[in-house]
Structure formats: C-alpha cells, structure tokens
Amino acid sequence: MNWQVKYALANIAEQGQLTAEYVHGELIRIVTPDQPDVLAAISAANEIDAATAANYQQKYPDMDFLCGYRSACIWRGDAIKYLEDARVGWGSFGTLTSAALDGDANTASHKAYRFSDRLLRQYGPVRDVSREFDRIHRVALRSGTSLRIGMLADYEPTADAVRSLWADFGPLDIVWNINPNGNPSAEAIDAGRELGCEVMKWDQLKEHLRTA
C-alpha cells in the first residue's frame, strides 16, 4: 500500500464520523452513515494535469473523487475541466472528507479555492474567467482589461509565498490573499512590488476590478 493511502486511511480512522477501507492500488472506499459510499483515488502527485486525471479514471472507472494528498499539489485547469466534465470531484484530503460527509463527492472542488473561484465568476465587472490552474485565473473584464490573478490561501502570506507563486506559475498582475482572516506580511507586499504585482485582499481586489 502506498504511503499516501496509509496516511489517508489513518486520518479517516481518527475522525470518527467516517470509516474507510482499502480497495486496491490507490483506491479507497469511504463509508458514512447517511450518505452514499465514496470511491476515492488518493494521489501522491505534485501536479495533476488532464493526462494524469484521465489515467486515474481509466484505472478506476468507478472513482467518485480524485484526491491530491499533498497539500502542495497543483491542479492544472485542463485536469479540473476533465474531472468536472466526467462528474468526478477533485481536491485536497480535507475536501474529500467534507464531500463524503456532505454527500457531494462527485461535484466537489478543492475547498481552498472554491469560494474565491465563485466570487470572481459572479462579480459584475467580470466578463469571463479562464482557470489556468486551481489558483491561477485569467480574468477578462467588461471594460476590456485582462488580468492574471493568483490566489494565496495562507492565513498570513509570506514574501516566499508570493515569490514562489510567481516562480511556479509565471507573471501575475495581482496576488489575491483569499483567506478572509489574517493579512499578508509587509515583506510579502514588498515582494509583490519588487516583482511587479500587487498583493491584496478581496475588498481591494473588488475595487480594482471595478475601476480597471
């Protein structure tokens, strides 16, 4: 059994509300008292693209959810589209356990970015959103302006978090600290300025999108 499957089973056992059993390969079955069973593949990949997602679906055709067990796992936009079209939920281990309890494993998306993704799509001045990665969105505004926005879910983003986002995903116009609590450090804001982007919270971003 792979290390990440062992961790997932051990952590579900600790939670009490759920039980889980090993099926085969990277597949586990999660059982909740009042919801349908969930078949989840637990991946140790650092990055998941459409080919990886398709490979998992081919291997486990009954899979309800694909879990990127590493907290640093990156999901490419093509993988997200592939899985959503195939009615397979996707995201972190925390997303998986919440989805199993809520009974929506087939439609769940990474909970760190779910709310912010929706917020962007529903905001009036936004005409179109293209999701390049789980945390990187290209936003076309009704004004004609286009912005590349990176999301940081950290409570207090650091300078390294800003620099790493830029280094890993390329140039950004805005780094959006999507955690409603906490604030980016002064060093993080300075790091953004040095790179040529602004680090901001939703209230500032809203105003920026309205006036850009």
Add this chain to the structure above:
Amino acid sequence: MTAGEIAAHLLGCCGSLEQFDAYMFGSALRGIGADVDILVVGPSGDTLSQLKRELRAAGEFLPLHILYMQPSEERHTEFVTRQKCVALTTLSASAT
C-alpha cells in the same frame, strides 16, 4: 514515522537546514494529522532554493507542508511562540 523520526530524517537528508532554523508544529507533533507542518526561518535566495530542492526529495514519501519565513516575518508574527513550534534538532535528539 514519529515526529522525532521525521525530524531526524529531514536533518539527515537536508544539509542546507544547518543554515536555517527549522521547526515542526501542529498535530504532527502528537503523531496525528493529515500533514506534517514544518516552519523554516532564514534567508531567501540561492540557499533557500537549494533547501527547497533537498526538502522536496526528502519529502517524497511524506505529506510535508512547509512554511518559509524570513526572520523579520517570524519576529513580527511571533509564529514560533504562538504555534508552539518545536525545533527539529530538539525532536531529533529526543528520538535517539
């Protein structure tokens, strides 16, 4: 692996950690949790890039969740005190 064994593993595999202050925090200290939370405090630049490469290799079979802070960020947030972080060197010593 216990917290002490993970600390010993990381210190053994990542020579660059000597140039940083490294800690574990959160539920992994009690041997539970989905992730192993690690805090690394020190300089940015090439040394940090090298350390990241070493930690990535050392964490191939571990769910490491690593937070990197500059010393000024740690001082400002008092993260080590607030989160009751324990130095990897302390954990490693207790494992032997």
